[in-house]
Amino acid sequence: MSIDQNTAAKVAKLARIKVEEDALPALAEEFNTILGFIEQLNEVDVEGVEPMTSVTPQRLKRREDVVNDGNQQDKILSNAPDAREGFFAVPKVVE
Amino acid sequence: MSDLNKLGLAEARDALRKGETTSVELTEACLKAIDAADALNAFVHKTPEIALERAKAADARIQEGEAPAMCGLPVGIKDLFCTKGVASQAASKILDGFKPEYESTVSQQLADAGAVMLGKLNMDEFAMGSSNETSAYGNAVSPWRRGNDDAQLTPGGSSGGSASAVAADLCLAATGTDTGGSIRQPAAFTGTVGIKPTYGRCSRWGVVAFASSLDQAGPMTKSVRDAAIMLEAMCGHDPKDSTSAELAVPNFEAMLTGDIKGKKIGIPKEYRMEGMPAEIEKLWADGTEMLKAAGAEIVDISLPHTKYALPAYYVIAPAEASSNLARYDGVRYGNRAVLEAGDGITEMYEKSRAAGFGQEVQRRVMIGTYVLSAGFYDAYYNRARRVRALIKRDFEEVFAAGVDAILTPATPSAAFGLGEMIDADPVQMYLNDVFTVTVNLAGLPGIAVPAGLDTQGLPLGLQLIGRPWEEGDLLNTAYALESAAGFVAKPGKWW
Numbered sequence: 001m002s003i004d005q006n007t008a009a010k011v012a013k014l015a016r017i018k019v020e021e022d023a024l025p026a027l028a029e030e031f032n033t034i035l036g037f038i039e040q041l042n043e044v045d046v047e048g049v050e051p052m053t054s055v056t057p058q059r060l061k062r063r064e065d066v067v068n069d070g071n072q073q074d075k076i077l078s079n080a081p082d083a084r085e086g087f088f089a090v091p092k093v094v095e
Numbered sequence: 096m097s098d099l100n101k102l103g104l105a106e107a108r109d110a111l112r113k114g115e116t117t118s119v120e121l122t123e124a125c126l127k128a129i130d131a132a133d134a135l136n137a138f139v140h141k142t143p144e145i146a147l148e149r150a151k152a153a154d155a156r157i158q159e160g161e162a163p164a165m166c167g168l169p170v171g172i173k174d175l176f177c178t179k180g181v182a183s184q185a186a187s188k189i190l191d192g193f194k195p196e197y198e199s200t201v202s203q204q205l206a207d208a209g210a211v212m213l214g215k216l217n218m219d220e221f222a223m224g225s226s227n228e229t230s231a232y233g234n235a236v237s238p239w240r241r242g243n244d245d246a247q248l249t250p251g252g253s254s255g256g257s258a259s260a261v262a263a264d265l266c267l268a269a270t271g272t273d274t275g276g277s278i279r280q281p282a283a284f285t286g287t288v289g290i291k292p293t294y295g296r297c298s299r300w301g302v303v304a305f306a307s308s309l310d311q312a313g314p315m316t317k318s319v320r321d322a323a324i325m326l327e328a329m330c331g332h333d334p335k336d337s338t339s340a341e342l343a344v345p346n347f348e349a350m351l352t353g354d355i356k357g358k359k360i361g362i363p364k365e366y367r368m369e370g371m372p373a374e375i376e377k378l379w380a381d382g383t384e385m386l387k388a389a390g391a392e393i394v395d396i397s398l399p400h401t402k403y404a405l406p407a408y409y410v411i412a413p414a415e416a417s418s419n420l421a422r423y424d425g426v427r428y429g430n431r432a433v434l435e436a437g438d439g440i441t442e443m444y445e446k447s448r449a450a451g452f453g454q455e456v457q458r459r460v461m462i463g464t465y466v467l468s469a470g471f472y473d474a475y476y477n478r479a480r481r482v483r484a485l486i487k488r489d490f491e492e493v494f495a496a497g498v499d500a501i502l503t504p505a506t507p508s509a510a511f512g513l514g515e516m517i518d519a520d521p522v523q524m525y526l527n528d529v530f531t532v533t534v535n536l537a538g539l540p541g542i543a544v545p546a547g548l549d550t551q552g553l554p555l556g557l558q559l560i561g562r563p564w565e566e567g568d569l570l571n572t573a574y575a576l577e578s579a580a581g582f583v584a585k586p587g588k589w590w
Contacts, residue, residue: 003465008461011461011464011465011468012461014464014468015417015448015457015460015461015463015464016421016424016441016444016445016448017445017448017449017452017457017460017461018442018445018446018448018449019449027458027461030458030520030521031461031462031465033520033521033522034409034458034462034521034522035462035465037405037406037409037522037525038406038409038410038466038475038479039406040402040403040406041403041406041407041410041475041478041479041482042478043403044400044403044478044481044482044485046478046481046482046485049481049484049485050481050484051477051480051481051483051484052480052481052483052484052487053480054308054338055294055308055487055536055537055538056293056294056295056338056340056538056563058295058338058340060337060338061334061337063334072196075196076196076427078194078196079192079193079194079195079196079427079428079429080426080427080428081425081426081428081429081430081431082431088426088427090426090440090443091434091438091439091440091442091443092439092440093439093440
């Protein structure tokens, strides 16, 4: 599996990371080096082996479905780059 | 008493109990050492006011009696732990200025036990790296040097600041975190002790997430006894982390008898890598002899899927990272890039993440995105998780056959120079974790113990891997190894 510049651009888009056009060839090359290393996994016979979901056998714990926290709007907004009138502010989303 | 910062946790604790010193004196000695060690770039946010306030409170508590073991002991906290009101930015530009409104469970438990926080420690950005060279704060530097050569060496990574600070006696001990070797590799590079406990022992709540199925916190200390003391304070069930184990935490220190007679120690043949330096080979053989001389039974074992651990890790860890790091979007916390007229929300995401994440973090997020993307999920991510199940099974079979612990080298080499790996491809850097990463994939406890010096005078470490939840037994074997190895070397002060 070889990654070309178009695929690299697509992955960058999916990851929401801006990559300049001229940086794409080097990025594609790096991906290929890493994926080439990962390809070794194809040598392993994994027939009948379930993909691991939890390293220690455990059922995820459940709790009562009730509000147990809240009323801390100021704290939640305190680190926001742009907070106004009790909300997170973002650029226009809908045209 | 002089040079109080050079004490370990156990010695300092005992001195405090006897009234030979105070927490304020210990803390002041460390703060002085920290201020004189800016060349190491280990402490990146100093918190002397908090430290002295806690030291005074600890002294009062000790006076009253009934103080826990960690009470009054000054420690450093890795920048990955959220600390209330104190900068916590995982060594990333994207979290520049972030001051959490909450405290991580582990750092809270240490504070509750009376430990004194001296400040936050340097690390690789989001714990992604093996040399502390991906940090937004710049490199942390090892106090060790190759003889009289003044080239700067890496303290390892990702807990590089923690390792450097402990080795240079800037603090008595420090917290670290370990996703693929990030406690054990820096410990081995700096002649210190580092233990990663069983997955689920330490709460991950409030620790900036890298790869949630692999991340564990642990102590980095000057001795195995200190590791036992600090680990006990860090562990325990936390309802806020759904993967935290509901198990009692034993008194680890009480389990350090040094008696390992009849213990079965496995030597895995797959860890004998091609091109392994003769010094590492010899260190491993010497360590094996030491455990044998202490009465352990040495057995050859096989962990057949070892070779596939690194490639499996470099699917699973980036996949989880790409998901975990999606939260850094320039909206709720951290940095938002300066936008141009007409930029919408997508441009805000893309520009903020491009400006805020360093190169290695971007690379791993994108690799993770790729292996999780439609059409590749089965071929990469699911295959890696199947291989991970086989790696865990390898260990289970060995433990079922009666092996108590496994001895391996901690790293494939001694510390390398900062900048020396700059031209290497990313995979070359990843090889640093070849001996440690299996342990994270299998969720097991692992400890690095300093065991010797190489011909250039740099520390080398051995790793012991234990059965799940048996950190006490593992620490005791490590204690026997530590006593036999008698490692006492310290870096000469140049900073």
